Amino acid sequence: MTDVLRVEDLRVYYRTAAGPVKAVDGVSFALQPAERLGLVGESGSGKSTIALGLLRMIKPPGRIEGGAVMLDNVDLLRLGEDAMRKTRLAKISLVAQGAMNSLNPVKRIKTQFAAGLRDHEQRMSDKDFTVYLGDLLEKVGLRRSVANMFPHELSGGMKQRVCIAMAISLQPRVIIADEPTSALDVVVQWQVIDTLRAVQQELGAAVIQIGHDMGLMAHSVDRVGVMYAGKLVELATVGDLFAEPLHPYTKMLITSLPSLTTKQQLVGIPGSPPSLLNPPIGCPFHPRCPFAMEVCTRQMPPVRELRPNHQVACHLYEEAS
Amino acid sequence: MTALLEARNVTKVFGAGLLSAGETVALRDFSLAISGEQPSVTAIVGESGSGKTTLVRLLLGLAAPTSGQVLFRGKELTTLTGDDRRRFLKDVQAIFQDPFEVFNPFYKVDHVLALPIENFGLAASKRERRELMESALSAVGLRPEETLGRYPHQLSGGQRQRIMVARAVLLRPRLIIADEPVSMVDASLRATILNSLLTLNRDLGISIVYITHDLTTAFQISEDIIVLYRGAVAEAGAVGLVVQTPEHPYTRLLVGSIPAPDPAAAWQGERVLGRGSGAARLIPTGPSFCAFHDRCPHAMPICVEQAPPLFQTDPTRVAACYLARDSPVVAPEQMTRILAGTRP
Numbered sequence: 001m002t003d004v005l006r007v008e009d010l011r012v013y014y015r016t017a018a019g020p021v022k023a024v025d026g027v028s029f030a031l032q033p034a035e036r037l038g039l040v041g042e043s044g045s046g047k048s049t050i051a052l053g054l055l056r057m058i059k060p061p062g063r064i065e066g067g068a069v070m071l072d073n074v075d076l077l078r079l080g081e082d083a084m085r086k087t088r089l090a091k092i093s094l095v096a097q098g099a100m101n102s103l104n105p106v107k108r109i110k111t112q113f114a115a116g117l118r119d120h121e122q123r124m125s126d127k128d129f130t131v132y133l134g135d136l137l138e139k140v141g142l143r144r145s146v147a148n149m150f151p152h153e154l155s156g157g158m159k160q161r162v163c164i165a166m167a168i169s170l171q172p173r174v175i176i177a178d179e180p181t182s183a184l185d186v187v188v189q190w191q192v193i194d195t196l197r198a199v200q201q202e203l204g205a206a207v208i209q210i211g212h213d214m215g216l217m218a219h220s221v222d223r224v225g226v227m228y229a230g231k232l233v234e235l236a237t238v239g240d241l242f243a244e245p246l247h248p249y250t251k252m253l254i255t256s257l258p259s260l261t262t263k264q265q266l267v268g269i270p271g272s273p274p275s276l277l278n279p280p281i282g283c284p285f286h287p288r289c290p291f292a293m294e295v296c297t298r299q300m301p302p303v304r305e306l307r308p309n310h311q312v313a314c315h316l317y318e319e320a321s
Numbered sequence: 322m323t324a325l326l327e328a329r330n331v332t333k334v335f336g337a338g339l340l341s342a343g344e345t346v347a348l349r350d351f352s353l354a355i356s357g358e359q360p361s362v363t364a365i366v367g368e369s370g371s372g373k374t375t376l377v378r379l380l381l382g383l384a385a386p387t388s389g390q391v392l393f394r395g396k397e398l399t400t401l402t403g404d405d406r407r408r409f410l411k412d413v414q415a416i417f418q419d420p421f422e423v424f425n426p427f428y429k430v431d432h433v434l435a436l437p438i439e440n441f442g443l444a445a446s447k448r449e450r451r452e453l454m455e456s457a458l459s460a461v462g463l464r465p466e467e468t469l470g471r472y473p474h475q476l477s478g479g480q481r482q483r484i485m486v487a488r489a490v491l492l493r494p495r496l497i498i499a500d501e502p503v504s505m506v507d508a509s510l511r512a513t514i515l516n517s518l519l520t521l522n523r524d525l526g527i528s529i530v531y532i533t534h535d536l537t538t539a540f541q542i543s544e545d546i547i548v549l550y551r552g553a554v555a556e557a558g559a560v561g562l563v564v565q566t567p568e569h570p571y572t573r574l575l576v577g578s579i580p581a582p583d584p585a586a587a588w589q590g591e592r593v594l595g596r597g598s599g600a601a602r603l604i605p606t607g608p609s610f611c612a613f614h615d616r617c618p619h620a621m622p623i624c625v626e627q628a629p630p631l632f633q634t635d636p637t638r639v640a641a642c643y644l645a646r647d648s649p650v651v652a653p654e655q656m657t658r659i660l661a662g663t664r665p
Binding site: 042043156185186187189190191194212213214215216218219220238239242252253254256257258259260261263264266267268269270272273 | 368369477478479480507508509510511512513515516534536537538540541542561564565574575576578579580581582583584585586588590591
């Protein structure tokens with residue numbers, strides 16, 4: 001099958017007085033139609049910057065320094081501003097972090113949907129629009145009457161579903177969901193992820209789900225990419241990643257998850273996340289890595305596909321391959 | 322024996338002001354006593370709107386109950402004066418959710434540690450002050466030389482939150498009320514903060530009240546747990562019992578909604594509740610009713626006639642659900658005694 005999205009060597013830097021901050025530093029991955037890819041990482045690992053980068057919504061002092069974002073074989077990074085504006089929402093859409101707070105509090109839900117359609121020159125009669133919006137809302141498990149409501153009349157979970165409905169309103173090829181449930185209660189979180197999965201499957205759209213909760217990833221995506229200090233350090237199917245994590249960071253991330261079945265000593269990852277302004281030389285994880293070798297302090301390990309569909313960037317596997 | 326801090330049949334009602342139509346009962350008839358002698362770790366778990374923040378504010382004396390009392394060593398908290406108030410401010414410490422907002426960005430982090438030392442006259446000299454600060458930082462696993470003399474923005478969220486724990490420790494309190502202390506901290510750093518709280522409990526005998534929405538960390542660090550739903554206790558008891566064999570449908574829903582970090586495990590969400598009798602939508606008829614009835618597939622007519630009392634289903638567990646109505650009823654103020662049964 002051909003990839004719907006191919007990201008090649010994406011680099012996004014923020015220019016500061018103290019030097020460039022490499023928020024995303026040479027990230028590559030591909031996405032097949034209807035596939036769900038998770039990107040996990042700690043705060044500052046660059047996962048949200050990837051989302052904004054793919055949509056070309058990086059604001060100064062940030063800048064896309066290089067790479068390619070091929071959506072259906074068109075490089076989004078080379079599109080004109082106007083063509084890019086038309087691509088957003090229509091072909092690649094975003095459910096932003098805390099999206100539920102992005103709704104305009106003084107406008108009815110239907111007015112906010114109409115604005116999106118107008119910007120994309122989708123003309124339809126009022127009657128058609130009502131039917132169309134009602135169908136969209138039902139798709140995400142909301143009543144049709146929500147169209148006439150104001151955001152404050154909705155709960156957090158309902159608002160998040162409105163945002164998902166908005167993101168699928170023009171049937172995009174790729175939906176990017178940035179921490180779609182991070183502000184929601186755990187029960188509502190399940191409902192929202194369930195909704196996202198249902199609409200994504202019906203639409204056949206690919207999803208990039210960004211988050212920090214490994215538990216949530218285990219149940220909502222097909223493949224997981226692990227980000228650390230702006231780099232994609234491991235990428236595998238969700239089953240392989242949990243059964244046999246290769247990168248020491250991934251291993252520690254998984255063992256640091258507390259469980260509900262056995263009481264155990266809580267283990268964290270020692271040390272602190274790296275400063276991106278002044279990242280460690282070599283592998284950015286080496287100061288926290290229990291397996292660090294001399295070479296790790298000198299050289300960033302290349303990404304290797306150690307086995308089919310399982311790639312890792314770690315010197316521990318240099319000889320094995 | 323007088324409890325260190327005790328909530329006695331506390332109810333807090335908001336609203337019913339000039340502009341708002343209805344009242345909101347944020348917390349209903351809640352009782353809990355924390356002993357000063359026997360160190361404990363109690364988790365209070367609930368989603369948004371469950372009343373956890375209201376409870377914290379009441380326990381810290383930042384809000385007064387509408388009815389009932391909050392007592393510090395037997396005296397009403399809101400009327401404490403003089404030495405009693407100083408003693409409360411020293412014995413009961415709080416750690417809040419946001420490690421970014423509690424720091425004044427213009428001061429070095431030393432400032433938040435120096436203030437309590439000055440206010441309570443803990444150090445006679447600069448050297449003594451420095452030593453106190455250093456030992457408090459070491460107690461929470463921070464290296465003083467990497468922490469002191471820095472500004473808040475130079476430290477990570479995890480480090481900042483541990484400084485807040487160190488600040489609380491300085492005063493040698495008897496109780497730390499930790500309100501969502503790790504919810505804004507990265508997963509890899511949560512363990513260190515929770516472990517430092519546990520160490521304080523074990524080594525210094527400080528009781529911990531851990532307020533959270535995260536059932537998993539609550540299970541890991543606490544001895545007993547209180548699950549709140551819309552201002553009322555849904556279930557409380559030994560943490561293993563409540564989390565692994567929940568009695569209340571709400572607790573079951575909460576547990577079932579947590580995605581286990583294992584793709585092979587089931588993530589059931591609402592499906593965990595199963596199908597109930599399929600009774601028609603129940604309309605509350607009595608003056609009080611079970612707050613969960615509208616989401617519960619097992620709701621029965623009695624659930625909307627009167628709010629369920631606490632049923633003692635096990636020696637160390639109570640559940641406010643008529644599904645457990647064969648068990649003996651206990652008064653809310655008995656809950657503390659039942660929770661105490663979980664401790665050696």
